Amino acid sequence: MDAHLASVVWFAVGVAAQALLVIRVDRHWRMVDWGILAICVGVGASGMLPSKNEVYVPLENLLMCIGIFGFTLAMLFEKRILSVINEKIVLSYTLVFWYAIYVNFQKLGLPDWLIFVPLVPTSATFDIAFTQPVLTFSWKVAMYSWFLVLIVSLGLLQFSFARLAIFYSPDQAPWLSPVECLTTGMAFLYLCVNATFVYELIPIPGKTQSWKERMDEWYVLTELMAYRFRDEPSASIVAASIFVIEGGVLALNFIFHFIPDGLLINLLLVLPGVLYFGSRVRPPVPSSDKQTQ
Numbered sequence: 001m002d003a004h005l006a007s008v009v010w011f012a013v014g015v016a017a018q019a020l021l022v023i024r025v026d027r028h029w030r031m032v033d034w035g036i037l038a039i040c041v042g043v044g045a046s047g048m049l050p051s052k053n054e055v056y057v058p059l060e061n062l063l064m065c066i067g068i069f070g071f072t073l074a075m076l077f078e079k080r081i082l083s084v085i086n087e088k089i090v091l092s093y094t095l096v097f098w099y100a101i102y103v104n105f106q107k108l109g110l111p112d113w114l115i116f117v118p119l120v121p122t123s124a125t126f127d128i129a130f131t132q133p134v135l136t137f138s139w140k141v142a143m144y145s146w147f148l149v150l151i152v153s154l155g156l157l158q159f160s161f162a163r164l165a166i167f168y169s170p171d172q173a174p175w176l177s178p179v180e181c182l183t184t185g186m187a188f189l190y191l192c193v194n195a196t197f198v199y200e201l202i203p204i205p206g207k208t209q210s211w212k213e214r215m216d217e218w219y220v221l222t223e224l225m226a227y228r229f230r231d232e233p234s235a236s237i238v239a240a241s242i243f244v245i246e247g248g249v250l251a252l253n254f255i256f257h258f259i260p261d262g263l264l265i266n267l268l269l270v271l272p273g274v275l276y277f278g279s280r281v282r283p284p285v286p287s288s289d290k291q292t293q
Contacts, residue, residue: 003175007166008059010178014185015066021186022193023077036076044069063167066185070192075200079224081193082144086230090143091129091242093150094122096268099250100157103261121146128231129239135231137222144225148197154269155191158262160184197221246271 023037047065050056074081097118105115125146128135135143163184165173176184200221205214246268253264 004166004170004173006178007173007176007181008062010181011166011185011188012062012066014182014187015069015189017182018186018189019069019073022190023073023080037073040069040072040076043072057168059167059170063164066188067192070189071196073189074193074196078197078221082197082224082228084228084230085144085147087125087129087132087143088238088242090125090147090150091239092246092268092271093147093154094125095243095246095250096265097150097154098122099254100154100261100265103254104157121149129242130236132231132236135229137226140226140229140231141222144229145198145201148194148201151194152191152198154265155187155194158265159187159191164188 019037019040025033044065047068048058048061050061101115101118121142124142128139128143162174163176163180166176166181200218203214203218205211250264250268253259253261
């Protein structure tokens with residue numbers, strides 16, 4: 001196997017590994033779950049079919065397959081994929097987001113006024129984290145939506161799209177070790193899955209879909225988001241500690257450059273889960289299943 005093909009294989013292994021991680025295969029899995037996963041694979045494989053007047057490039061179509069697979073996986077396994085979060089996780093990710101924006105803003109080439117747009121959800125995040133109000137359904141959905149936007153934004157800022165050249169321009173692709181190909185595949189699928197959830201939040205019906213059908217889907221998704229956002233009362237000192245400690249680490253690293261910015265951002269993205277600021281729970285059992293148990 002040549003080096004280029006090996007890179008593609010390791011990328012695909014990373015995609016498969018991340019898929020099993022995000023849908024959390026465990027002892028509660030049933031045959032029907034494996035069947036749904038097989039459907040995801042089958043729908044994704046449709047990307048290999050050539051379209052009319054297309055110059056068929058197998059590896060480019062393979063990348064399309066992976067994107068379609070990620071979209072389908074998010075749609076069919078959203079109850080398993082959407083994490084349980086709280087305002088402390090959103091606060092932590094908001095701090096990381098602003099650090100990433102600050103260190104990358106110049107090279108992004110975005111207009112200066114755009115920096116003011118995230119100030120509204122950021123202000124709401126700080127207010128909720130420090131004052132701990134009882135959140136309504138709408139506020140829970142808004143906070144979860146902001147969390148998804150943070151994940152996708154940080155993913156776009158962190159993800160090296162140049163690495164995808166192994167699919168569409170192998171001669172110009174940078175050399176990647178197997179570990180780099182593996183992690184790139186994992187990151188790409190994670191980005192596809194969360195981008196799908198953000199897309200689902202836009203209540204625009206498809207070509208063959210009525211407004212009622214689209215809004216019914218939208219309400220199901222937002223109800224799940226509200227259920228997965230746990231506004232757990234805690235002393236404001238917890239939010240203050242996150243702000244002071246995490247904010248201080250970010251500020252010191254910006255000044256003294258102890259470690260690369262990208263590495264610090266990745267570490268702080270993982271940190272909330274490690275410290276149990278939030279948790280994941282088993283998806284609720286449908287009422288029809290409860291009757292058979």
